[in-house]
Amino acid sequence: MNSYRPQLSNEALPLTHQITVIDEKGRVQEIEIPGERPLTIYLDKKEIVTLMTLGGAPEALTLGYLRNQRLVTDITDIQSIQVDWETDSVAVKTNVSPGSVAQRTEKKTVTSGCGQGTMFGDFMSELDALKLPDDVYLSQPHIEQVIEFIRNQPSIYKRAGSVHACAVFKNNENGPELVYFIEDVGRHNAVDAISGLMWLDQISGEQLIFYTTGRLTSEMVIKGGQMGIPFLLTRSGVTQMGLSLAKQIKMTIMARCSGEHFLVYEGANRIQFRTPSQTT
Amino acid sequence: MNSYRPQLSNEALPLTHQITVIDEKGRVQEIEIPGERPLTIYLDKKEIVTLMTLGGAPEALTLGYLRNQRLVTDITDIQSIQVDWETDSVAVKTNVSPGSVAQRTEKKTVTSGCGQGTMFGDFMSELDALKLPDDVYLSQPHIEQVIEFIRNQPSIYKRAGSVHACAVFKNNENGPELVYFIEDVGRHNAVDAISGLMWLDQISGEQLIFYTTGRLTSEMVIKGGQMGIPFLLTRSGVTQMGLSLAKQIKMTIMARCSGEHFLVYEGANRIQFRTPSQTT
Numbered sequence: 001m002n003s004y005r006p007q008l009s010n011e012a013l014p015l016t017h018q019i020t021v022i023d024e025k026g027r028v029q030e031i032e033i034p035g036e037r038p039l040t041i042y043l044d045k046k047e048i049v050t051l052m053t054l055g056g057a058p059e060a061l062t063l064g065y066l067r068n069q070r071l072v073t074d075i076t077d078i079q080s081i082q083v084d085w086e087t088d089s090v091a092v093k094t095n096v097s098p099g100s101v102a103q104r105t106e107k108k109t110v111t112s113g114c115g116q117g118t119m120f121g122d123f124m125s126e127l128d129a130l131k132l133p134d135d136v137y138l139s140q141p142h143i144e145q146v147i148e149f150i151r152n153q154p155s156i157y158k159r160a161g162s163v164h165a166c167a168v169f170k171n172n173e174n175g176p177e178l179v180y181f182i183e184d185v186g187r188h189n190a191v192d193a194i195s196g197l198m199w200l201d202q203i204s205g206e207q208l209i210f211y212t213t214g215r216l217t218s219e220m221v222i223k224g225g226q227m228g229i230p231f232l233l234t235r236s237g238v239t240q241m242g243l244s245l246a247k248q249i250k251m252t253i254m255a256r257c258s259g260e261h262f263l264v265y266e267g268a269n270r271i272q273f274r275t276p277s278q279t280t
Numbered sequence: 281m282n283s284y285r286p287q288l289s290n291e292a293l294p295l296t297h298q299i300t301v302i303d304e305k306g307r308v309q310e311i312e313i314p315g316e317r318p319l320t321i322y323l324d325k326k327e328i329v330t331l332m333t334l335g336g337a338p339e340a341l342t343l344g345y346l347r348n349q350r351l352v353t354d355i356t357d358i359q360s361i362q363v364d365w366e367t368d369s370v371a372v373k374t375n376v377s378p379g380s381v382a383q384r385t386e387k388k389t390v391t392s393g394c395g396q397g398t399m400f401g402d403f404m405s406e407l408d409a410l411k412l413p414d415d416v417y418l419s420q421p422h423i424e425q426v427i428e429f430i431r432n433q434p435s436i437y438k439r440a441g442s443v444h445a446c447a448v449f450k451n452n453e454n455g456p457e458l459v460y461f462i463e464d465v466g467r468h469n470a471v472d473a474i475s476g477l478m479w480l481d482q483i484s485g486e487q488l489i490f491y492t493t494g495r496l497t498s499e500m501v502i503k504g505g506q507m508g509i510p511f512l513l514t515r516s517g518v519t520q521m522g523l524s525l526a527k528q529i530k531m532t533i534m535a536r537c538s539g540e541h542f543l544v545y546e547g548a549n550r551i552q553f554r555t556p557s558q559t560t
Binding site: 019025029140 | 297314441442498499516521545548
């Protein structure tokens with residue numbers, strides 16, 4: 001394991017803005033709303049995509065986007081990531097030949113949990129090769145701790161709403177330990193930024209738990225799988241493709257997580273119930 | 281106004297599926313989840329995009345997607361739309377020359393309210409030319425009726441969660457009248473399907489009210505503006521770009537709509553408050 005880190009700018013934006021609204025009684029109120037900025041990614045000067053982002057972790061978002069879209073496969077290929085909010089853009093410099101970037105951006109498969117998104121390359125075939133570890137377990141008290149942690153976490157969501165959060169915990173024997181907590185106006189951005197941070201910190205997914213406030217759609221399950229994380233939790237629900245992909249890659253997915261309540265949709269074999277399961 | 285309609289298949293899918301989950305007591309429960317299928321759009325045999333959709337209105341979704349992405353600008357250019365769930369695809373035949381399709385799909389601007397999406401063409405410049413009517417008004421009792429209608433509407437959301445709904449009402453003098461109600465796993469799909477239905481039925485937006493369960497992000501405001509609808513309501517929140525675009529095109533946007541409560545973020549001049557506004 002090397003300790004390579006690309007050169008990164010440090011251009012996190014202020015995350016909320018105060019605005020004035022009028023309520024149903026005609027009264028003026030001051031409230032906060034989440035920031036949202038376009039960020040156009042240039043990979044070796046080639047324009048790739050414009051993301052709408054909260055802007056709290058633009059360098060990690062860029063890294064994770066390039067990683068999850070398979071536009072860059074080795075972090076040591078990246079020299080630098082330079083965010084410039086004057087132009088709402090981020091310049092990524094690589095060491096690879098220009099031809100290989102062009103090749104990777106050519107084949108485009110578009111999917112998204114929100115119904116319309118972009119993914120490059122053929123990740124669907126990757127999934128067949130994916131093996132999530134079978135010998136990891138998550139106990140019911142630890143599930144409750146994850147839910148409780150998220151409930152207590154200070155967040156943009158509590159101040160301003162309209163954002164999604166993703167968090168990654170280490171699945172330690174003595175309880176879950178928070179590693180990353182990222183919010184963004186798009187849940188895909190939040191998960192991409194976490195993927196970028198994991199890439200930077202060279203953390204693999206086997207011993208991790210992934211929590212998201214958003215629905216477990218096909219794309220969330222795919223990204224969780226690509227990160228190698230066996231546990232995916234949400235307080236929201238699951239779509240049919242999300243469930244179907246989770247079955248395919250044998251991921252443990254849990255939804256409607258709230259207080260002491262949760263539903264296991266797939267992979268209950270990795271859950272250590274307080275009351276032994278009656279379902280064998 | 282002509283009454284042209286392209287030939288359309290009628291391939292709506294069953295919308296929910298019953299599945300088995302395990303709750304926190306280890307008990308088996310039967311619940312419903314929303315369906316979700318990929319649908320790949322082929323425009324004159326050219327692959328355009330794969331949308332993940334509930335599948336309740338695939339022909340209208342296809343029409344609205346092509347319209348909102350400016351891939352087809354006149355509905356009479358479309359001969360037929362044929363959905364085939366055997367291959368998860370929809371074939372769109374047009375009367376236009378193949379070259380013009382290729383040209384339109386070449387320039388790609390990517391934006392999305394969920395943070396990552398696709399839009400073709402230069403809609404941002406279109407917005408400058410957009411004029412929403414100034415002489416339309418929405419009264420407080422009628423706002424409450426819209427909110428109440430959505431609350432009482434039987435929906436996939438109530439049965440299975442994990443979907444977004446969009447609705448369009450006529451802003452009649454004697455009260456709002458529902459025109460369309462569409463749910464999808466992606467709120468962009470729901471709004472695109474409504475746009476497709478409006479195109480088919482040749483309804484313009486000036487006298488309409490648009491309601492969505494999702495956040496008012498940049499893309500929702502853009503799409504509402506493109507449809508020419510002056511009122512955009514949500515039970516959720518507003519992002520900064522959504523607000524900024526609404527200011528630019530002078531759209532009335534209202535969020536946190538629930539029961540008798542709502543907040544007006546922009547365009548309060550079109551609201552007729554029960555209690556006269558103290559804000560002039």
